[in-house]
Amino acid sequence: MEKRKLSFWEIWNMSFGFLGIQMGFALQNANASRILQIFGADVHELSWFWIIAPLMGLIVQPIIGHYSDNTWGRFGRRKPFFLAGALLASIGLILMPQADIFIAILPALWVGAGMLMIMDASFNIAMEPFRALVGDNLRTDQRTLGFSVQTALIGFGAVIGSWLPYVLTNWFGVSNSGENGAVPLNLIISFILGAIILVGSILVTLFTTKEYSPEELKKFEDEIAHQDALSEDYEEKESRLVDIFDDFKKMPETMRQLSWVQFFSWFGLFGMWVFTTPAIAQHIYGLPVNDSSSAEFQSAGDWVGVIFGVYNLVSALFAFTLPYIAKQIGRKRTHSISLVIGGVGLISMYFMPDKESLIFSMICIGIAWASILAMPYAILAGSIQPKKMGVYMGIFNFFIVIPQIINALIGGLLVKYLYNDHAIFALVTSGVSFLIAAALVYKVKDVDDVVQN
DSSP states (O other): OOOOOOOHHHHHHHHTHHHHHHHHHHHHHHHHHHHHHHTTOOGGGHHHHHTHHHHHHHHHHHHHHHHHHSOOBTTBSSHHHHHHHHHHHHHHHHHGGGGGGGTTTSOHHHHHHHHHHHHHHHHHHHHHHHHHHHHHHSOGGGHHHHHHHHHHHHHHHHHHHHHHHHHHHHHHOOOOOOGGGOOOHHHHHHHHHHHHHHHHHHHHHHHHOOOOOHHHHHHOHHHHHHHHHHTOOOOOOOOOTTHHHHHHHTOOHHHHHHHHHHHHHHHHHHHHHHHHHHHHHHHTTOOOTTOOSSHHHHHHHHHHHHHHHHHHHHHHHHHTTHHHHHHHHOHHHHHHHHHHHHHHHHHHGGGOSSTTTHHHHHHHHHHHHHHHHHHHHHHHHTTSOGGGHHHHHHHHTHHHHHHHHHHHHHHHHIIIIISTTOTHHHHHHHHHHHHHHHHHGGGOOOHHHHHHO
């Protein structure tokens, strides 16, 4: 037997839920620092609150990967996790910008941080099974396309989420000024709409996509060849949660090599997400440190949403070219060049004279972001045992969240004591981190290339 070759629109529908997941994720990335500052956080404290995000990924994704690998019921293998994650994330999206309604019970800052935790745990519950589903449903020759389509939908969802507060204010007249330290109305409405679209997009995938059963997966020729190529022992045995630790020790060589690329890529991304709003407010708008109440700060925050939308739009469009470019020059070289371009974009933000110039920086970052979301997973999928696709995709997330945790622990200290509260230098550091990742790509072994040759 052989897996059926899926049409473009079948692959599109299979990944459509990622549009809603990333819309919610983009609302968080562009606005969480801003909201936490409104609730009273200082600039150098932001990374400490953001540590919640990678911690949730570190804990949740391997566990969800394990159970989604070993759960099969009337609703499927991966689908129940999509829906549960979406529903929980929608609660966090609705309540985070409205955390001050709990002020009689707890400080708004701590409630906001708690909602950030709920959102991140829930995004991880939904996100990891989506990546595993591409490995489950697509033949080897369609995986690069599958992850590229997924990247495109991530980009489109992120554009909508990033631009939504700006659009509500400038097109529909919704206020972006919060009275007495409250979160502006445009953010509150944006997060509610994000919750609705998140659940709706997940339902599209649930109702349009068929999953292969574990018994069907065992019979496919490409999976049998894949198993033989990896020379792994496929003796059936009962799978236990504690096996995750054994799986970690036995991770494929390609995953170990990619781990260093992922480390420096995501160390840089975390710094960008956490510090772009205060960096732009200070470096471009000329605002003092920890100014979170002025109209200019809110405008700076809205503009960060706009430029974040730019890099995500570029990512969505560039994702469609990735399969062609990778076919011409190889996946490793494609990823390395993309990371160099992204690193240059991050460093260039220091030299930009005005807010409009930042669009160039974000175009460069968008190219790197598209590759980060597609190429490592396309390379990795060829090195993973089919029956371990979910758990290894979850373990691979370690190398996304660990660098973020490290950045969270030291990023604020660097900004406070080394950069003298000038957050723009955190973005320059992120750019240098991208360049290191680009160099490390060349040490990675692409198993699919070996198998195909």
